[in-house]
Amino acid sequence: MSGTKPDLSKLDWMTTRIDAALGWARKFSLFQYPFVTACCGMEYMATACSHYDVDRFGAGFPRFSPRQADVLFVVGTVSHKIAPMLKRVYDQMVEPKWVVAFGVCTCTGGFYDNYATVMGIDTIIPVDVYIPGCPPRPENVLDGLIKLQEKIQSGVKATLPLGPSARPAELQTPHRIEAHTS
Numbered sequence: 043m044s045g046t047k048p049d050l051s052k053l054d055w056m057t058t059r060i061d062a063a064l065g066w067a068r069k070f071s072l073f074q075y076p077f078v079t080a081c082c083g084m085e086y087m088a089t090a091c092s093h094y095d096v097d098r099f100g101a102g103f104p105r106f107s108p109r110q111a112d113v114l115f116v117v118g119t120v121s122h123k124i125a126p127m128l129k130r131v132y133d134q135m136v137e138p139k140w141v142v143a144f145g146v147c148t149c150t151g152g153f154y155d156n157y158a159t160v161m162g163i164d165t166i167i168p169v170d171v172y173i174p175g176c177p178p179r180p181e182n183v184l185d186g187l188i189k190l191q192e193k194i195q196s197g198v199k200a201t202l203p204l205g206p207s208a209r210p211a212e213l214q215t216p217h218r219i220e221a222h223t224s
Protein backbone atom coordinates (compact mmCIF):
# COMPACT_ATOMS: atom_id res chain seq x y z
CA MET A 43 0.00 0.00 0.00
CA SER A 44 1.32 3.40 -0.88
CA GLY A 45 0.36 6.80 0.45
CA THR A 46 1.64 9.77 2.35
CA LYS A 47 2.29 9.56 6.06
CA PRO A 48 -0.11 11.52 8.27
CA ASP A 49 1.37 14.73 9.66
CA LEU A 50 1.50 13.91 13.40
CA SER A 51 2.73 17.38 14.33
CA LYS A 52 -0.78 18.68 13.61
CA LEU A 53 -2.17 16.10 16.03
CA ASP A 54 0.22 17.38 18.74
CA TRP A 55 -1.10 20.88 18.19
CA MET A 56 -4.68 19.65 18.53
CA THR A 57 -4.10 17.65 21.75
CA THR A 58 -2.26 20.64 23.25
CA ARG A 59 -5.23 22.87 22.51
CA ILE A 60 -7.64 20.30 23.99
CA ASP A 61 -5.51 20.08 27.16
CA ALA A 62 -5.53 23.88 27.44
CA ALA A 63 -9.32 23.98 27.01
CA LEU A 64 -9.78 21.24 29.61
CA GLY A 65 -7.46 23.06 32.04
CA TRP A 66 -9.44 26.27 31.55
CA ALA A 67 -12.76 24.49 32.15
CA ARG A 68 -11.47 22.57 35.17
CA LYS A 69 -10.08 25.61 36.93
CA PHE A 70 -13.55 27.19 37.03
CA SER A 71 -15.26 23.98 38.07
CA LEU A 72 -13.88 23.16 41.51
CA PHE A 73 -15.94 20.76 43.58
CA GLN A 74 -14.34 20.90 46.98
CA TYR A 75 -14.54 18.37 49.79
CA PRO A 76 -14.08 20.16 53.13
CA PHE A 77 -12.18 17.97 55.61
CA VAL A 78 -12.63 20.28 58.60
CA THR A 79 -11.16 19.29 61.95
CA ALA A 80 -10.57 22.40 64.04
CA CYS A 81 -10.84 26.16 64.54
CA CYS A 82 -9.73 27.05 60.99
CA GLY A 83 -13.22 25.88 60.03
CA MET A 84 -14.63 29.24 61.19
CA GLU A 85 -12.47 31.12 58.72
CA TYR A 86 -13.26 28.56 56.03
CA MET A 87 -16.96 29.35 56.56
CA ALA A 88 -16.25 33.10 56.53
CA THR A 89 -14.51 32.69 53.17
CA ALA A 90 -17.49 30.76 51.83
CA CYS A 91 -19.86 33.61 52.70
CA SER A 92 -21.09 36.08 50.14
CA HIS A 93 -18.61 38.85 51.09
CA TYR A 94 -15.80 36.96 49.42
CA ASP A 95 -17.83 35.23 46.73
CA VAL A 96 -15.80 32.10 45.99
CA ASP A 97 -18.35 31.42 43.23
CA ARG A 98 -16.22 33.78 41.14
CA PHE A 99 -13.65 30.98 41.10
CA GLY A 100 -16.20 28.27 40.43
CA ALA A 101 -15.54 26.91 43.92
CA GLY A 102 -18.77 27.73 45.73
CA PHE A 103 -20.37 24.30 45.76
CA PRO A 104 -18.88 21.82 48.27
CA ARG A 105 -19.51 18.11 47.86
CA PHE A 106 -19.74 15.84 50.87
CA SER A 107 -18.81 12.69 49.03
CA PRO A 108 -15.14 12.37 48.07
CA ARG A 109 -16.19 10.56 44.90
CA GLN A 110 -17.90 13.72 43.67
CA ALA A 111 -15.10 16.11 44.62
CA ASP A 112 -11.89 17.10 42.89
CA VAL A 113 -10.32 19.44 45.47
CA LEU A 114 -9.67 18.25 49.02
CA PHE A 115 -9.63 21.18 51.43
CA VAL A 116 -7.93 20.03 54.65
CA VAL A 117 -8.88 22.62 57.26
CA GLY A 118 -7.38 22.50 60.75
CA THR A 119 -5.17 20.35 62.94
CA VAL A 120 -4.78 16.73 61.86
CA SER A 121 -4.06 14.23 64.60
CA HIS A 122 -2.46 10.84 64.06
CA LYS A 123 -5.77 9.31 65.07
CA ILE A 124 -7.68 10.96 62.24
CA ALA A 125 -4.85 10.71 59.68
CA PRO A 126 -5.96 7.28 58.30
CA MET A 127 -9.40 8.78 57.58
CA LEU A 128 -7.83 11.68 55.70
CA LYS A 129 -5.83 9.23 53.59
CA ARG A 130 -8.94 7.19 52.93
CA VAL A 131 -10.93 10.24 51.79
CA TYR A 132 -8.06 11.21 49.49
CA ASP A 133 -7.86 7.70 48.04
CA GLN A 134 -11.61 7.72 47.33
CA MET A 135 -11.37 10.82 45.15
CA VAL A 136 -10.97 10.18 41.46
CA GLU A 137 -8.29 11.73 39.28
CA PRO A 138 -7.63 14.48 38.49
CA LYS A 139 -7.64 15.71 42.08
CA TRP A 140 -5.88 18.41 44.06
CA VAL A 141 -5.19 19.08 47.73
CA VAL A 142 -5.18 22.39 49.60
CA ALA A 143 -3.65 22.64 53.08
CA PHE A 144 -5.65 25.32 54.91
CA GLY A 145 -4.04 26.82 58.02
CA VAL A 146 -0.57 26.45 59.45
CA CYS A 147 -1.53 23.42 61.57
CA THR A 148 -2.41 21.58 58.37
CA CYS A 149 0.70 22.82 56.56
CA THR A 150 3.30 22.06 59.24
CA GLY A 151 1.66 21.09 62.53
CA GLY A 152 1.67 24.78 63.52
CA PHE A 153 2.48 25.50 67.13
CA TYR A 154 1.76 21.92 68.15
CA ASP A 155 4.82 19.93 69.03
CA ASN A 156 3.52 16.73 70.55
CA TYR A 157 3.03 13.02 69.95
CA ALA A 158 -0.58 13.40 68.78
CA THR A 159 -0.31 15.90 65.92
CA VAL A 160 0.70 15.26 62.32
CA MET A 161 3.53 17.64 61.44
CA GLY A 162 2.04 18.61 58.09
CA ILE A 163 -0.39 16.65 55.92
CA ASP A 164 2.21 16.48 53.15
CA THR A 165 3.71 13.61 55.13
CA ILE A 166 0.54 11.62 54.32
CA ILE A 167 -0.90 12.93 51.04
CA PRO A 168 0.45 15.18 48.28
CA VAL A 169 -0.29 18.89 48.71
CA ASP A 170 -0.74 21.27 45.77
CA VAL A 171 -1.33 24.56 47.58
CA TYR A 172 -0.32 25.64 51.09
CA ILE A 173 -2.31 28.42 52.77
CA PRO A 174 -0.56 29.19 56.08
CA GLY A 175 -1.95 31.48 58.77
CA CYS A 176 -3.58 30.88 62.14
CA PRO A 177 -6.16 31.02 60.78
CA PRO A 178 -5.57 32.34 57.26
CA ARG A 179 -7.61 35.41 56.34
CA PRO A 180 -10.16 34.95 53.55
CA GLU A 181 -7.89 37.06 51.30
CA ASN A 182 -5.13 34.48 51.80
CA VAL A 183 -7.59 31.74 50.87
CA LEU A 184 -8.57 33.55 47.69
CA ASP A 185 -4.87 33.94 46.88
CA GLY A 186 -4.50 30.17 47.39
CA LEU A 187 -7.47 29.50 45.13
CA ILE A 188 -5.91 31.60 42.38
CA LYS A 189 -2.64 29.67 42.77
CA LEU A 190 -4.59 26.43 42.52
CA GLN A 191 -6.33 27.63 39.36
CA GLU A 192 -2.96 28.48 37.82
CA LYS A 193 -1.69 24.98 38.60
CA ILE A 194 -4.81 23.35 37.19
CA GLN A 195 -4.60 25.42 34.00
CA SER A 196 -0.95 24.50 33.48
CA GLY A 197 -1.47 20.84 34.37
CA VAL A 198 0.95 20.94 37.34
CA LYS A 199 -0.12 18.52 40.03
CA ALA A 200 1.47 17.02 43.13
CA THR A 201 1.27 13.25 43.02
CA LEU A 202 3.31 12.06 45.99
CA PRO A 203 3.36 12.98 49.66
CA LEU A 204 6.73 14.71 49.48
CA GLY A 205 6.93 15.91 53.06
CA PRO A 206 8.57 19.07 54.36
CA SER A 207 10.97 19.42 51.43
CA ALA A 208 8.02 20.26 49.13
CA ARG A 209 6.90 23.20 51.25
CA PRO A 210 7.46 26.84 50.41
CA ALA A 211 10.57 28.27 52.09
CA GLU A 212 8.58 30.17 54.71
CA LEU A 213 7.09 26.88 55.92
CA GLN A 214 10.44 25.12 56.35
CA THR A 215 11.15 24.62 60.03
CA PRO A 216 14.34 22.53 60.11
CA HIS A 217 14.59 21.87 63.85
CA ARG A 218 11.02 20.54 64.01
CA ILE A 219 11.35 18.56 60.80
CA GLU A 220 14.36 16.78 62.27
CA ALA A 221 12.47 16.06 65.45
CA HIS A 222 9.43 14.55 63.75
CA THR A 223 10.60 12.71 60.66
CA SER A 224 13.08 10.34 62.24
Ligand code: SF4
Nearest residue numbers: 081082118145147176
Ligand atom coordinates in the same frame (compact mmCIF):
# COMPACT_ATOMS: atom_id res chain seq x y z
S1 SF4 B 1 -3.95 27.12 62.27
FE1 SF4 B 1 -4.73 28.17 64.11
S2 SF4 B 1 -6.91 28.47 63.68
FE2 SF4 B 1 -6.18 26.88 62.26
S3 SF4 B 1 -6.56 24.92 63.27
FE3 SF4 B 1 -4.47 25.56 63.80
S4 SF4 B 1 -4.71 26.62 65.76
FE4 SF4 B 1 -6.75 26.53 64.81
